[in-house]
Amino acid sequence: MEQRISFITLGVDDLQAMKEWYTEKLGWTPEKTDSEGIVFFHLNGCILGLYPATELAADIGVPAAGTGFRRVTLAHNLRSEAEVDALFGELETRNVQIVKRPEKVFWGGYSGYIADPEGNYWELAYNPFALPDAAGNMPGHK
Amino acid sequence: MEQRISFITLGVDDLQAMKEWYTEKLGWTPEKTDSEGIVFFHLNGCILGLYPATELAADIGVPAAGTGFRRVTLAHNLRSEAEVDALFGELETRNVQIVKRPEKVFWGGYSGYIADPEGNYWELAYNPFALPDAAGNMPGHK
Numbered sequence: 001m002e003q004r005i006s007f008i009t010l011g012v013d014d015l016q017a018m019k020e021w022y023t024e025k026l027g028w029t030p031e032k033t034d035s036e037g038i039v040f041f042h043l044n045g046c047i048l049g050l051y052p053a054t055e056l057a058a059d060i061g062v063p064a065a066g067t068g069f070r071r072v073t074l075a076h077n078l079r080s081e082a083e084v085d086a087l088f089g090e091l092e093t094r095n096v097q098i099v100k101r102p103e104k105v106f107w108g109g110y111s112g113y114i115a116d117p118e119g120n121y122w123e124l125a126y127n128p129f130a131l132p133d134a135a136g137n138m139p140g141h142k
Numbered sequence: 143m144e145q146r147i148s149f150i151t152l153g154v155d156d157l158q159a160m161k162e163w164y165t166e167k168l169g170w171t172p173e174k175t176d177s178e179g180i181v182f183f184h185l186n187g188c189i190l191g192l193y194p195a196t197e198l199a200a201d202i203g204v205p206a207a208g209t210g211f212r213r214v215t216l217a218h219n220l221r222s223e224a225e226v227d228a229l230f231g232e233l234e235t236r237n238v239q240i241v242k243r244p245e246k247v248f249w250g251g252y253s254g255y256i257a258d259p260e261g262n263y264w265e266l267a268y269n270p271f272a273l274p275d276a277a278g279n280m281p282g283h284k
Contacts (some may be wrong), residue, residue, distance in 0.1 A: 002218075003168075003183060003185055003186075004186040004274065004279075005188070005190065005216055005217070006217045006218055006267075007215075007265070008150060009215045009265075010214055011213035011214065011215075028143070031282075041145060042282055043187075044145075044146040045185075045186040045187030045278070045279040046147065046279070046280055047272070053211070057211050060215065060263055061241065061242050062211060062263075064211050065210045066213060067209055068208030068209060069195070069199050069204060069205060069206050069207060069208035070208060070214060071152060071154075071195050071208060071260075071262075072150065072152055072212060072262075073150075073198060074147055074150055074151075075151065076143065076146060077149070087143060090143075099203065100203050113203075118213075123149070127148075130149075130189070135187075137188070138184065138187065138188055138189050140173075140184055
């Protein structure tokens with residue numbers, strides 16, 4: 001199995017509200033699609049999908065109920081501590097939920113967390129060992 | 143905020159067992175790292191991390207408890223229905239848990255699901271509208 005990921009799909013309750021958050025708060029551009037009922041954001045190499053949680057669970061064939069920590073975080077790395085601070089500042093003016101303000105962390109970086117309106121966590125981090133290249137990819141990308 | 147993802151981190155209970163599953167069942171190669179206690183797999187553009195769930199929750203500052211559907215799926219797209227069938231066949235010989243055998247789906251593709259030992263779902267799919275390019279990236283990658 002080749003070492004790649006094509007989609008990350010988040011199961012959502014309110015597709016329209018989540019689409020608006022990613023477009024209006026993060027400033028991202030969704031893919032144009034004729035399909036109603038699903039939203040795609042093209043990232044570096046893979047696609048982030050938003051899809052109703054009940055339909056996602058049904059597609060897998062598992063119960064849709066779940067509570068508490070989802071055991072997954074997404075991270076967006078930046079190129080300096082100043083970039084991290086600037087992004088947190090900008091998101092705060094847009095009333096994005098700040099879960100943890102950026103701070104120096106034990107592994108040598110500088111990192112904090114935001115949450116989308118349905119509690120998916122995004123870490124915004126400066127990691128001197130994992131600086132995005134010009135295309136936004138992690139170094140060592142084959 | 144640039145439209146990119148750097149890390150997907152899965153919170154795990156048994157780091158060693160999960161590392162072995164991704165390396166032995168999927169055949170993936172972890173990054174060499176001096177750090178114990180975390181495992182990285184370099185994908186196309188981003189990195190998949192495995193990290194103890196309790197430490198991940200503590201890093202965010204939220205309770206680690208959670209049950210049921212995690213509202214996230216990861217997908218690995220292939221280039222034909224035959225490739226999907228071949229991969230499911232190969233994984234089955236390695237005793238990977240098949241959650242849903244591949245079948246034709248309403249959006250025009252061919253897709254099934256496997257699960258890792260801690261219940262994270264991977265969709266393995268042929269999607270004629272989202273064929274990986276030669277580098278494994280989704281088409282339209284900017």
